[in-house]
Amino acid sequence: MVGDTVYQDIIDLINNEIEELNIECIGTEMLLLALASMTDSMTSLIFKEMGVRNEDIKDEIKKCYFLRKKQTYTSEFLEIVNISKKLMKENEYVYDEAYLFSIITVDNTVAREIMKNLGISREVVLEELNNARELLEKDSHILVNLSRMAREGKLNPFIGRFNYIDKIDRILSKKQKNNPMLIGAAGVGKSGLVEGIAQYYQKKNPKQKIYRLDIGSIIAGTRYRGDLEERLLDAIESIKNDNAIVFIDEIHNILSPNYNEASLDIANILKPVLSRSEIKCIGATTTEEYYKYIYKDKALARRFQNVFIDEVSDEECFKILKGIKNNYTDYYNVEYSDEVLKYIISASKLITNRKLPDKAIDLLDESGLIAKRKKKDFVSKEIIINLIFENIGINRPKSIKNTKKLNDQRLKNIFLNYLNFKSGNVLTCIQCYDKSKILKIINFVFDIQDEKIKEIDLNDFIDSHFASNLIGAPSGYVGYDEGGQLTEHLIKHPFAVIVFKNYSEANQMIKGIIKNAINNGYIVDNKNRDINLKNVIFIFEEKKIHKKVGFIRPRESDTKVDDFINLTI
Known part of the structure; x- marks a missing residue:
């Protein structure tokens, strides 16, 4: 225990001085001298600042005439030691300052009388100890x-x-x-x-x-x-x-x-x-x-x-936001209604690569800042939804403006529903024979970078074991740490475009994985992570059939490769 070590150091210092000072019963004056004699102790530093030397304390002790019982320690000495050990156990006082603090809190002792004679003010010592404690409590870089x-x-x-x-x-x-x-x-x-x-x-x-x-x-x-x-x-x-x-x-x-x-x-x-x-x-x-x-x-x-630790429910998250919102109200001087708090939680589901409550608290914080900079008295839903799309890499006002310029009413409706938080499990599934046209429209609306577009040719997935290329290899197999082509891309890019080529020719198991993912709105990878598809545009590019072979009827341009397709272009 720290206190016992300090106490032993004090006793050793006292024993070195009692013979010279002719002390038979150790009192508070010897405790004061020992504290001042300790190398780099708080007491020695304070006394040095006040111009008090160890020799000055010794001279004051020599002037004293003690009438004490024949015992090792005085009752005042033991009282101060007990108070000091209690301080070290219950508080953050360490080493000698606990003993010095105890000395100045116990009245009518020889140590206090010596301090008075040497001009050592109780108030000054207490202030120095408080300053030292603040320094000790300051965080280190570690x-x-x-x-x-x-x-x-x-x-x-x-x-x-x-x-x-x-x-x-x-x-x-x-x-x-x-x-x-x-x-x-x-x-x-x-x-x-x-x-x-x-x-x-x-x-x-x-x-x-x-x-x-x-x-x-x-x-x-x-x-x-x-x-x-x-x-x-x-x-x-x-x-x-x-x-x-x-x-x-x-x-x-x-x-x-x-x-x-x-x-x-x-x-x-x-x-x-x-x-x-x-x-x-x-x-x-x-x-x-x-x-x-x-x-x-x-x-x-x-x-x-x-x-x-599980992700909090929407109800728990609402209680958290309601409990902390006053901190942000006071900081930004804006108001958050309960309706806006609930909207933050529901709309934050578009931020698919983060969890509650962290993403909701970040939205609470940043939306307050935006409202303050716009000189608003309250946070609106419009601020929230624009901020959410900004988090996933979309300039919502610009995308809405560009969407309204589209000639294709079907795409216009799909994109406006998405930008107004009214889409379904996935943003949309589009079937086409030439992806370049639809990619040009998507880039015009969302200003999407090429790195967010992933092209996967399902002609390369002719067998069921190729599923590991999509979602990752099982634990213990080669490629487990690398993950799947599809799932890793979706994790990296919250807003993404996935181009599947030749879906109709893929293995049935591969088709099943893709279909279930789109219908459910999420896909589970090899590491058991749920990856949300709310911000994903799926494009299914099929080969165009030009000739009729035997009695097989060629697939018409508007024939859907599966029932999850929203539209064909």
Whole structure:
């Protein structure tokens, strides 16, 4: 315990001085002298600023005539020691400042009388101690004190999700395996849950402190192998006690070889620290990264207990937005109606590559800024929907203007429905014999870049096992990590155009995968990720048949290759 170490240092310093000063019963004056004698102690620094030397304190002690019982310590000395140890246990006072603070709070002691004689003001010492404490509490570039931020009201209010808070708290309170691992898709609120825990402990158990460990800052600037270990161990040592909890976001980086060779050293340093329960740790990562890195390292994985975090429901998200909206109302000086909050949630479903509540909170924030810059008193639905399309790479006002110039009324209706958030599971499915014409129209309306267009010739998918080329190979097979041509493109580009060539000649299983995806509005890849198709235009380009062969009737230009086709061109 830190307090015991400090106390022993004090006793050693006192024993070195009692013979010279002819002290038989150790009192508060010797405690004061010991604190001033400690190298680089807070007391010595404060006294030095005030021009007080150790010799000055000794001279004052020599002037005193003590009438004390024959005992080792005075009652006042023991009282101050007990107060100091209690301060170190319950608060963030460390080392000698706890003892100095205790001295100036206990009246009628020899130490206080000596300080008075030397012109050491109680008020000045208290101010210096408070300044020092503020410096100690300031975040380093490696550790961020989330508990302090919660105490100062710098975190967003945490709303709902008490089932997860209770689960995490129970894991942290266990004797063994008391390190929660939060696993879930990006944006489901893993970091927010940790901030919620910090706020929860401020009410339930203020002694519990949560720090965020910045892995990037630890690695940055380490030139030699020993630098990393020293920096990490110093950070852990500075907070190591029964009440310290370290939060590591994107914890898979401590094992990822793509991140930095030094990350492997971080994992090896943390394993023994966690096994000895010297600190508690909350990790957070995505499901994909967990199974790619953490799960394979059994020694690290077994030190954590997994907590799988799901995306919040629309009802939960509404409660969250309603609970935090006042922060943004005060900041931007604009109002958010309940109708607009619900619209944010429903319309945000167009942002298919992110999750609630993260994407909804971002829309709440940025829409308030836009309303303020437009000198509006409130956030409107128009601001929200334009912002959502901007997030997926579409200039909505310009696209609406260009759509109205189209000659084809069918395409005009489809695109306007989409831009007004009235489309179905997919944007549209178009069948044609020449993709260049329709691609030219799409580019005119949406100003789409070539990289968002993916062409897949289904003549190359003549057998069912070629399905892995579309959605990715199963786990354990070659190509699992690379994913499928179709699914990886859709993940990378929220708004995309997929051109399927020769759909009518594809294998029935391949057709089934495509048809089910379009009918359901999503496709599941080999890593079990649901990929939404709301912002996808499917073009089915077929070969034009010129001749009649035998008794086989040639396919007419308006014959649909499947019942999901919206129109033929």
